[in-house]
Amino acid sequence: MDRLKELFDFFDKNSDGYISKNELIELVEILLNEKGLGKSSQVLKEFDFNHDNKIDFNEFTAFAEMHLIH
Structure with a gap:
């Protein structure tokens, strides 16, 4: 879970606790x-x-479970 949080924080460029549409494009x-x-x-x-x-x-975790964690 810590690695997922680190990954989430990497894409949350403005540290607002969300991945915006623009940040999602990079993700x-x-x-x-x-x-x-x-x-x-x-x-x-x-x-x-x-x-x-x-x-x-939480939404990112669901995304990761579907696309990243096998």
């Missing part, structure tokens, strides 16, 4: 090796459970 590019708004929009739609247009740590 998708680096972690999923996909460029462009399409995939980041898809990730936001799938994992933004409270529909606030940003990813909090």
Whole structure:
């Protein structure tokens, strides 16, 4: 869990506790090796459970379990 928090904090560039749409673009590019708004929009739609247009740590954990942890 500590590594997930470190990874979350790495992408949370402004340290506001959320990964914004712009920060999510970089996350998708680096972690999923996909460029462009399409995939980041898809990730936001799938994992933004409270529909606030940003990813909090709990939502990021769900994303990581689906895409990063095998």
